[in-house]
Structure formats: structure tokens, C-alpha cells
Amino acid sequence: MKNRINxxxxxxxxxxxxxxxxxxxxxxxxxVSIITELExxxxxxxxxxxxxxxxxADGPVIQQSSHLALVNGMNLNLLFNQxxxxxxxxxxxxxxxxxxxxVYQFGVERFCNKCNETGIDGAILPDLxxxxxxxxxxxxxxxxxxxNILLITPQTxxxxxxxxxxxxGGFIYMVSSSSTTGKNQKVEDFHQDYFNRVNSLGLKTPRLxxxxxxxxxxxNKACENANGAIIGTAFINSFKNNIPLEKSITEFVKSxxxx
Amino acid sequence: MDYNVDxxxxxxxxxxxxxPEMMYANIEELRLRYLDIIHSEEFIEEFIHLLKNYVGRPxxxxxxxxxxxxxxxxxxxxxxxxxxxGSHKLNNTVGQIxxxxxxxxxxxxxxxxxxxxxxATATVCALKGVQCVVYMGALDVERQAPNVKxxxxxxxxxxxxxxxxxxxxxxxxxxxxxxxxxPVHTHYIIGSVVGPHPYPDMxxxxxxxxxxELKVQLAEQTGNELPTRIIACVGGGSNAAGAFYHFLENxxxxxxxxxxxxKGVDTDETAATLKVGSPGVLHSSKTMLMQNKDxxxxxxxxxxxxxxxxxxxxxxxxxFKSGRAKxxxxxxxxxxxxxxxxTQKEGIIPALESAHALAALNQLEFNENDVTxxxxxxxxxxxxxxxxxxxxx
Numbered sequence: 001m002k003n004r005i006n007x008x009x010x011x012x013x014x015x016x017x018x019x020x021x022x023x024x025x026x027x028x029x030x031x032v033s034i035i036t037e038l039e040x041x042x043x044x045x046x047x048x049x050x051x052x053x054x055x056x057a058d059g060p061v062i063q064q065s066s067h068l069a070l071v072n073g074m075n076l077n078l079l080f081n082q083x084x085x086x087x088x089x090x091x092x093x094x095x096x097x098x099x100x101x102x103v104y105q106f107g108v109e110r111f112c113n114k115c116n117e118t119g120i121d122g123a124i125l126p127d128l129x130x131x132x133x134x135x136x137x138x139x140x141x142x143x144x145x146x147x148n149i150l151l152i153t154p155q156t157x158x159x160x161x162x163x164x165x166x167x168x169g170g171f172i173y174m175v176s177s178s179s180t181t182g183k184n185q186k187v188e189d190f191h192q193d194y195f196n197r198v199n200s201l202g203l204k205t206p207r208l209x210x211x212x213x214x215x216x217x218x219x220n221k222a223c224e225n226a227n228g229a230i231i232g233t234a235f236i237n238s239f240k241n242n243i244p245l246e247k248s249i250t251e252f253v254k255s256x257x258x259x
Numbered sequence: 260m261d262y263n264v265d266x267x268x269x270x271x272x273x274x275x276x277x278x279p280e281m282m283y284a285n286i287e288e289l290r291l292r293y294l295d296i297i298h299s300e301e302f303i304e305e306f307i308h309l310l311k312n313y314v315g316r317p318x319x320x321x322x323x324x325x326x327x328x329x330x331x332x333x334x335x336x337x338x339x340x341x342x343x344x345g346s347h348k349l350n351n352t353v354g355q356i357x358x359x360x361x362x363x364x365x366x367x368x369x370x371x372x373x374x375x376x377x378x379a380t381a382t383v384c385a386l387k388g389v390q391c392v393v394y395m396g397a398l399d400v401e402r403q404a405p406n407v408k409x410x411x412x413x414x415x416x417x418x419x420x421x422x423x424x425x426x427x428x429x430x431x432x433x434x435x436x437x438x439x440x441x442p443v444h445t446h447y448i449i450g451s452v453v454g455p456h457p458y459p460d461m462x463x464x465x466x467x468x469x470x471x472e473l474k475v476q477l478a479e480q481t482g483n484e485l486p487t488r489i490i491a492c493v494g495g496g497s498n499a500a501g502a503f504y505h506f507l508e509n510x511x512x513x514x515x516x517x518x519x520x521x522k523g524v525d526t527d528e529t530a531a532t533l534k535v536g537s538p539g540v541l542h543s544s545k546t547m548l549m550q551n552k553d554x555x556x557x558x559x560x561x562x563x564x565x566x567x568x569x570x571x572x573x574x575x576x577x578x579f580k581s582g583r584a585k586x587x588x589x590x591x592x593x594x595x596x597x598x599x600x601x602t603q604k605e606g607i608i609p610a611l612e613s614a615h616a617l618a619a620l621n622q623l624e625f626n627e628n629d630v631t632x633x634x635x636x637x638x639x640x641x642x643x644x645x646x647x648x649x650x651x652x
């Protein structure tokens with residue numbers, strides 16, 4: 001079966017919205033309903049976060065959602081169990097995102113097999129460096145048709161961006177600025193020169209901009225400079241105790257897309 | 260068997276640079292330049308000058324006569340506690356501040372547990388007039404109050420970290436986040452032989468001055484540059500790395516690291532990583548870690564804030580796995596008793612960290628002509644409250 005991420009980018013090149021959430025938060029068993037509601041609300045791509053005890057690239061909001069998800073009892077075995085029948089319910093591309101150690105303890109080959117079985121299309125493992133991936137794990141991903149999605153940042157050199165363009169799977173995750181997740185950014189804070197530099201390289205892979213995308217304004221700005229954007233922290237912040245998940249997800253996606 | 264780092268940053272199966280792309284440019288710059296810089300004439304000249312005239316090196320090798328009589332053998336203390344700022348930590352921060360300046364960095368960040376590395380970092384930043392931010396677990400801020408005050412007086416900003424167990428691991432997480440947010444002008448002075456390559460190798464090289472001096476001093480005092488054994492405490496493992504470094508190829512020298520058992524290795528309150536841990540990836544390094552079956556890092560515990568860490572430097576993981584070094588552990592109680600013994604036999608109050616190395620003496624058997632070197636990594640001033648509370652003076 002064709003990878004759903006590839007199909008998405010073939011069908012849609014602009015204004016793609018990818019949404020991240022931490023599995024196990026706010027409640028342990030919200031995973032499937034968050035995914036189905038996100039698809040219904042119009043998310044084009046969904047990143048399911050695997051919580052980790054020491055999320056060094058994340059700001060306070062995702063640190064907290066990860067911590068609470070672990071307290072709730074989330075782990076990879078349970079996550080794959082929750083997702084067992086997810087392909088009966090949604091067709092949106094699904095990505096697992098998280099730090100390497102939980103995947104390493106689960107077994108990287110087993111992780112890839114499980115992704116394939118479950119209908120997961122890609123993985124984002126920010127602390128799995130390209131060199132380690134190519135030397136030890138690439139074959140597991142390829143055999144299972146799972147994309148390994150790589151990141152670039154404003155500090156990434158042109159030469160390395162071109163290498164990542166060749167080696168990433170599905171798309172390039174363009175970190176908007178030098179920061180951990182969830183920095184409250186305004187449109188003026190974006191590094192337009194970095195966006196221009198990347199756009200002038202003539203890359204063959206689509207790009208989504210993430211980190212610091214929080215609302216309609218920042219989403220539109222990102223979409224002007226790439227194929228779309230990724231929202232995480234702002235989505236997690238949108239969960240409110242007194243509003244049903246379905247309603248808050250619909251409203252959040254609408255507010256990002258339409259203002 | 261090679262005990263040093265290979266070109267990919269590995270010690271056997273351990274090490275590497277498991278960094279997110281956000282840290283790639285900084286780590287790559289460091290990896291490409293650190294050896295050229297630390298081998299340059301200009302660097303060596305200033306490093307040696309500062310070690311001698313500022314740190315106060317060479318640190319003495321002292322024959323501990325009454326302690327030796329107690330164990331019926333020969334025990335020598337490598338007096339890193341006599342360094343300026345009271346521990347071996349300054350060897351590394353002097354090296355790294357010079358390196359940071361060569362890299363054109365104008366802001367320094369550091370993590371600290373007991374506060375010794377924080378003080379050592381704040382000290383060299385004052386020396387060079389560089390901005391300094393130290394991350395310290397909120398629990399450690401409480402239990403190591405004198406060092407917090409020293410850092411502030413030295414002009415550093417101390418930021419208490421409230422996540423996790425509020426100790427060294429959490430301070431390290433926060434320092435890494437700072438670096439991700441400030442990649443251009445900031446250098447991160449890691450305090451131990453942990454973190455991504457080239458940090459473990461770089462810190463070991465700066466601390467290697469300990470074993471370099473030891474060889475000379477042992478030859479002078481015993482007629483043989485090789486002792487029977489060297490004992491050092493291990494959290495991340497920087498003082499042990501420095502004390503072992505030039506003896507790694509001298510297989511006849513027994514190398515012994517001592518981890519913090521906390522309340523015991525069969526309890527949940529321990530920091531003896533090699534005893535209870537398994538391989539994994541934390542703080543950008545593949546090494547032995549304390550973790551649960553899902554790969555979540557478990558919280559360590561030790562009475563000593565400097566050893567309260569759920570990992571260990573990859574070099575030690577490799578020395579352990581290959582059998583080149585042996586690793587023991589000592590409980591809080593054994594450590595406190597060992598500190599009191601040294602205090603009353605030799606008039607030296609050791610740091611709680613260093614007292615772990617002393618506690619291992621009770622677990623060994625000696626011949627009377629054995630030469631045992633204890634790397635006395637730090638002094639006990641910062642731990643006085645803990646000692647007073649325990650012994651009730």
C-alpha cells in the first residue's frame with residue numbers, strides 16, 4: 001500500500017495542517033477520539049506523541065503533557081493496542097513522534113513492524129541522528145514502508161539541508177526558529193531570511209514548518225513559506241476541562257484555518 | 260582493546276552524539292574544532308599557566324599514614340580537594356572557558372548537582388568576564404545552599420529547576436533546552452564525562468591532568484609510577500576518568516570506580532547505575548541508564564548531590580563492560596562513616612562524593628605493600644550541614 005504521507009502531498013501542496021498531541025493526555029484513553037475528531041475537523045496529518053520522562057527539546061507545555069501522560073500510564077505497548085483498529089476509523093496519515101529511548105527499549109525493528117501493522121505512515125525521532133539511522137535502522141523502516149522524517153533548523157547549513165532533502169521520508173520538518181517547542185512567537189519573530197534561503201535551494205521534498213505555530217496568523221505565515229505547518233503546544237493548550245473534546249478540537253482547527 | 264574514544268565518538272558500544280538537529284551545528288563545530296584548539300600552542304600555554312597559578316596544581320599526592328595503618332597497607336590521597344574552589348571540577352572549566360573563547364562564545368551555561376561544577380563554572384566566568392547561567396535542581400539549591408551563594412557572589416545567575424526530581428538530571432535537561440534556544444553565542448560547559456561526543460572525551464582530556472601528575476608523584480614517592488590500584492567515586496565519572504586516563508593501558512593497575520548506592524542497591528533509592536541500569540539513550544549519549552522497561556528514566560537517589568544522576572559517562576560503561584575497571588558501590592551510611600574516619604585519622608574533611616571512594620576501602624583486601632591511590636575529588640565544606648545533622652555535633 002502506498003504511504004499516505006506521499007498521497008497527501010500529491011493531492012495537496014498548500015495550507016497543509018499537521019497537528020501534534022501527546023498520547024495519554026489529557027486522559028489515558030483519549031487517543032482514538034482525538035485522532036478521529038482531528039480528522040473530522042480537517043487536520044491533514046496527525047502526529048501522535050510518545051511521552052518521555054526527559055523531553056529535552058520541549059517547552060513547559062509538552063513537558064507537562066508528557067509527564068501527565070506517563071502518570072496516566074501511557075507506554076508504547078498500550079499505544080499500539082489503542083491504535084489497533086485505527087484504520088477502520090480514519091484515513092488521515094499518522095505519524096508517531098517521540099524521543100529515541102522508549103523506541104529503543106521497545107525494539108526499533110519491532111516498532112517498525114508494529115507501525116506497519118497498525119497503519120502508521122512515519123516516525124519523527126528527533127534525537128535519532130541521521131548517521132545512526134543509516135547505519136543501524138534504515139532497513140527496518142524501509143522494509144515496513146515507514147518514513148523517517150528529518151528536521152532542519154535555522155542553523156542547518158545549505159549543504160546539510162540538501163543532504164536531508166535526499167534522505168528524509170515524506171517531508172522535511174522545518175523548525176521555525178532556534179527554540180524548544182511552544183515558544184510564543186509572533187509573525188514578526190519568524191526568520192524570513194531562513195525561509196527564503198530554504199526556498200531558494202530548489203528542494204524536491206515538501207516542507208512543513210513547526211515550532212511556534214499557534215494561531216491563524218502564524219499558520220498563514222508558515223503556509224506562505226512552505227507546504228503547510230505543524231501545531232503542537234497550542235493544540236494541547238486548547239484542551240479545557242469544561243468543554244467536550246469534540247467541540248474544542250473542532251473549534252481549534254477552525255480557528256487555525258480560518259481565523 | 261581500545262579504551263579511548265573512536266572517531267564516531269564511541270567507547271565500544273557506548274557514546275555517540277544522539278542529538279536533535281537543533282543542537283547539530285553547535286556539536287559539529289565543537290567536534291571539528293576541539294582537538295585542534297586544545298592542541299594549539301596558545302591554548303596549552305594558557306591552560307598550563309592557569310592550572311599552575313590559578314588552580315594551584317599540581318595537587319599534592321599525600322601519604323595518609325594513620326589511615327594506612329588502619330587498613331594495614333599504603334594509602335595515598337590525590338588531593339583534588341586542595342584545588343581552588345575545592346574540587347577537581349575546575350580543571351575542566353578552565354579548559355572549557357578557554358575553548359569557548361576560542362570559539363567566540365560570549366555566554367556560558369552549565370548544569371550542577373552539588374554545586375561544585377556550578378561554582379567552578381561561575382569562577383572561570385568571573386575570571387574571564389563572561390556571562391554565566393547555572394541550572395540547578397530546586398532540591399539541590401536547598402541542600403547545597405553555600406554553593407548557591409558562592410555562585411551568586413561570583414556573578415552567576417542560578418536558575419532553580421522544578422521539573423522531575425529537581426536534581427542533576429533535571430538541571431541537565433534545562434541546560435540543554437537553554438542551548439537549543441540560544442545556539443549562536445552560548446557555550447554549554449558540561450561538568451562531567453557525559454553528554455554527546457565530543458564532551459566525554461574533551462572533559463576526560465581536561466581531567467587527565469590528575470593521572471598525569473599521579474605518575475610523576477608516585478615515581479617520586481614510591482619509586483614506581485604504577486600503583487596497585489586507583490579508587491575514585493563515579494556519578495557521571497569525571498574525576499574517575501581523569502584519575503584513570505593515563506593508566507588505562509597499564510593493565511597491572513587495578514581501576515576501581517565507586518557508585519552511590521544511596522539507601523541500598525536493592526531499594527528504589529539508589530544511584531548505582533551500573534548495578535541496576537541497562538543500555539539506553541539519555542542526554543545525547545548511549546550509555547548505561549536507570550530506567551523502567553518502557554525506557555522512561557527512573558529517579559536516582561543519593562545523599563550526595565554530585566552523584567545523584569541516573570546515567571554514567573559512556574567511557575565508564577565501556578570500562579565496566581570490557582572489565583578493564585571494576586565498579587563497586589557504597590551506601591549513604593557507609594559513606595558518612597568513611598568520611599568521619601578520614602576526618603579523624605588525617606584531619607581532612609572530604610566531600611560526600613569523595614567519601615564514596617573512601618568507603619570502598621572496607622570492601623577490599625590489601626597486602627601491606629600494596630599502593631592504593633584514592634582520588635580525593637573534593638572537600639567537605641559544602642556538606643557540613645549533612646555531617647553535623649548525622650553525627651549530631
